[in-house]
Amino acid sequence: MFFFSRALATTRLFSTSAVAQFPKLKSHSGAKKRWRSIASGIFKRGKAGHKHLNVNKSPARKNELSQTAYSHGSQTSRLKKLLPYGSP
Numbered sequence: 001m002f003f004f005s006r007a008l009a010t011t012r013l014f015s016t017s018a019v020a021q022f023p024k025l026k027s028h029s030g031a032k033k034r035w036r037s038i039a040s041g042i043f044k045r046g047k048a049g050h051k052h053l054n055v056n057k058s059p060a061r062k063n064e065l066s067q068t069a070y071s072h073g074s075q076t077s078r079l080k081k082l083l084p085y086g087s088p
Contacts, residue, residue, distance in 0.1 A: 025084040034046075037087045046068065
C-alpha cells in the first residue's frame with residue numbers, strides 16, 4: 001500500500017495536464033534578419049542594392065531602391081511558416 005501511494009506522489013510532481021507540450025518552432029534566421037511583420041499580417045523589407053556603388057546609379061533608381069517593399073500572397077504564406085511568431 002505504501003508503495004502505491006508513493007508512486008502516485010512522484011507522478012504528481014510532473015505536469016498533470018493531458019495536453020501534449022509540442023516543441024517550440026524555430027524562426028528562420030535569414031528571414032528574421034530581412035523581414036518585419038506588420039499589423040495587417042503581411043511583411044515588409046528593405047530593397048537590396050542601395051548601400052554602395054551608388055555613383056553610377058540614376059537618382060530615380062536610388063529613390064526606387066530606398067523605398068519599402070512588401071510581401072505578396074505566396075511570399076506571405078511562406079514567411080508565416082518561416083517566422084511563426086512574427087518578427088521583432
